[in-house]
Amino acid sequence: MAGRIQANVEKVIEGKGEVVSAAIVVLLAEGHLLLEDVPGVGKTMLSKALARSIDSTVRRVQFTPDLLPSDITGVSVYNQSTREFEFRPGGVFANIVIGDEINRASPKTQSALLECMGERQVTVDNVTYHLESPFMVIATQNPVEMEGTYPLPEAQRDRFMARVSIGYPVPAAEIAMLANHGAVSPLDDLEPVTDSAEIRKMCAIVSHVHVSDTVQRYAVALTAATRHSPELVLGASPRATLHLVRAAKARAALHRRDYVLPDDLRALVQPVLAHRLLPSAEAAIGGRNVAAILEGIAAQVPVPEPTS
Template identity: 75%
Template sequence: MTMPNPAGDLAVLRQVTDRLRASVETVISGKTEVVDTALVVLLAEGHLLIEDVPGVGKTMLSKALARSIDGTVRRIQFTPDLLPSDVTGVSIWNRNSGEFEFRPGGVFANVVVGDEINRASPKTQSALLECMEERQVTVDNVTWPLEAPFMVVATQNPVEMEGTYALPEAQRDRFMAKVSMGYPVEEAELAMLQEHTSRNPLDSLEPVTDVTEIRKLIATVSQVHVSPAVQRYAVALATATRTAPELLLGASPRATLQLVRAAKAAAAMAGRDYVLPDDVHRLARTVLAHRLLPSLEATRTGRSVTAVLDVLLDQVRVPSDPGA
């Protein structure tokens, strides 16, 4: 019988994530923190929301990550006329067989790139709810499972942009993390001009891993230990958001669970088989902020959700003995 080898599994995980990071950064340079967050979400079996103004590389990042994994990839361009059946699939009558046949929609892939998700109607956006949470699709009372790994990488423009719909709270809560690309530094933008004007770097991007290996890495992450003290710290952070007067909507229990899962993936990528409070603290803004709603008073005084969350992170006591 083969004995488990946690150290060896973690070493393999770091090697694969290093390859993935290097692959994505051949297309998106100068954004290592954003790329690492995407890898954390992948290993934690979550979904990633990328929000920023047009033209900063949101779609390029999502495509680069998808192409770096030798699995099925589908891209859905969200538009106002997109129908829920375009996302999930539809049953069509086959005259030859005399039966209904299911035609899978865009979500039937290992990595689903949802481009400009907030340009579709709320009805179409809601078609993703069951897919993202339960990893299955139900059409005409028949349930179709989605193959693991399954990750939605969605991009959206700020709600102030013309032609956008705000994502409903239930939709935002299903995204494990939200990141913002930001404008590139001057050196990275100069490098982009030199490399991207003559060719599309995505065309030469080759897979550096496959879905079988990703499944093994996800299993390795699931074995990372989270002590009761760290669990209590994560719950305390979530509770603080629910009782803060500056917040109208706090973090859900799903948010707490995903915060811990993300921390486990981050710990594994750091070569540890246990989670530190610092892992939870570092990921709290990325995992929690997009789920929170400011109160009317906070909005009136111009206090952002991230500013309120930063105060809460300073107030909640960090465990002195994380192994307890």
Template identity: 75%
Template sequence: MDGAAATTTATAGTPAAVGSADIATLTAVTDRVRANVERVIEGKSEVVTAALVVLLAEGHLLLEDVPGVGKTMLSKALARSIDASVRRIQFTPDLLPSDVTGVSVFNQETRAFEFRPGGIFANLVVGDEINRASPKTQSALLECMEERQVTVDGTTYGLQAPFMVIATQNPVEMEGTYALPEAQRDRFMAQLSVGYPVEAAELAMIASHAAADPLDDLEPVTDAGEIRKLVAIAAAVHVSPAVQRYVVALVGATRASRELALGASPRATLHLVRAARARAAVHGRAYVLPDDVQALAVPVLAHRLIPAVDATMAGRGSTDVVRSLLAEVPVPAPEHGR
């Protein structure tokens, strides 16, 4: 579906669920954050925007790419752009679940157990090389990411909003790593690849990183309270019944595809709709277009899918299958797409 045509058709009437002033506020803040992050990450505007979409959709982000392309730098830059609590967890084989969630310690003076929070207790948690931790430690994140709470020794502790896990992993050096189980991957709203910079961006990077680390000069341009307001605005963006049916049909097609041994879960359906709402808001719209769904289908769906043996032997991965399904599943007509 042509994005310009869809946008022209849809602007004929904007749903009243979200006011134009709210959308303007959201885009102004996200533009500030994007510009701030791009002071550190050169030439990756689309990746930065996608990370902001996941944040506003209350999701979690998995950055998978080769070493040295800026995965951790992107995570840190986004975290420093928001005046909120930030923790970094370096995942290693000897990391314990209690290091992530926290532990109850007996206090000799009070003769009682006291809870000491782990690294997960922050608004933005940067998990570096998540696949280097053992499956037992990885599983400590399951409750945190899905229910935004931690249960230790029978007591449940809530995690403050906004709460986002930005995890990185290296797909090349697999020695001493533990592949994320499907239940863990399914909790990440999106998976992104930073990729190598273009020549101009790499030259600019040499100049900007020559004297000092640009991260050191990065100041917050918004705070946790404002992000919570923007999350509420994004959640109220209108999704028409036609677009909802389109999302369900697209996710359903992954389950019926002979090229996939495992299709997308109902959680993927919800994540795709929430991400589409946030993307529409970031692009200044109070309604979701099929274009939003199409733009997010690969990052939201592909990492959850398992290709069938025949597809793997033919050299087709889950990303290829999702792109094929996008070409096959009928797109709602423009007049019904908003």
């Protein structure tokens, strides 16, 4: 089923199999995905294609500087005929929420997503509303250097399981895009290949993938190493360790295994950990970015030997 979802999304996003696979890993690991890249490379298109591949409820929220927190979570409105307050759900009440250009809204509005992403619920006027499963936030953002953007708070970034960049297409894929996307949008003909119930079953299968004690210790060693690096002022949180293991379980399931290998963790270090880390001033001045620092840290952590 995961293969069918990937093939369906790749009808729209050509030549980006690894990015599509990462999105599906996050979906099956019950996480949230952050797509960060320059404008025009297909971030929103990928979000919509993944959402349309699943027969479920989808809401798109366009983040703008004047967007209010109540637009996201919902608001209680007084009904004069019944003389009671009625709750009108906001944009997060869907199975898949597409947050387009999330870093163009103010930090206050961005923070409205904290509870729903962390606890899968929304509290408005002291009343808690639970969100249906599956629930996934796919947020797109332009690089912080772009004009009119607000950096995501650390607490917000930490709630995204993974961050991936799409990058520019290879020439052959761009030529194919001109031929296929010139007259009509490929999203118009995209049909669902699964539904929410099937996704819930797949998530349950992923949750039962075995993680040995050795692999668990390796995951902790990877995240702990970031906390002790002199090149970082903010290392990976315990939530990051949990997300790394959950994503590794989903990756193992996609590779038709019921157990996690150290290679699964190693392959996910960059997308799962990099966006949570902050480089020191010395590292930034020296031109060392987070990706290079993290790669060096991960290379120094001993990989456990396979057990017989």
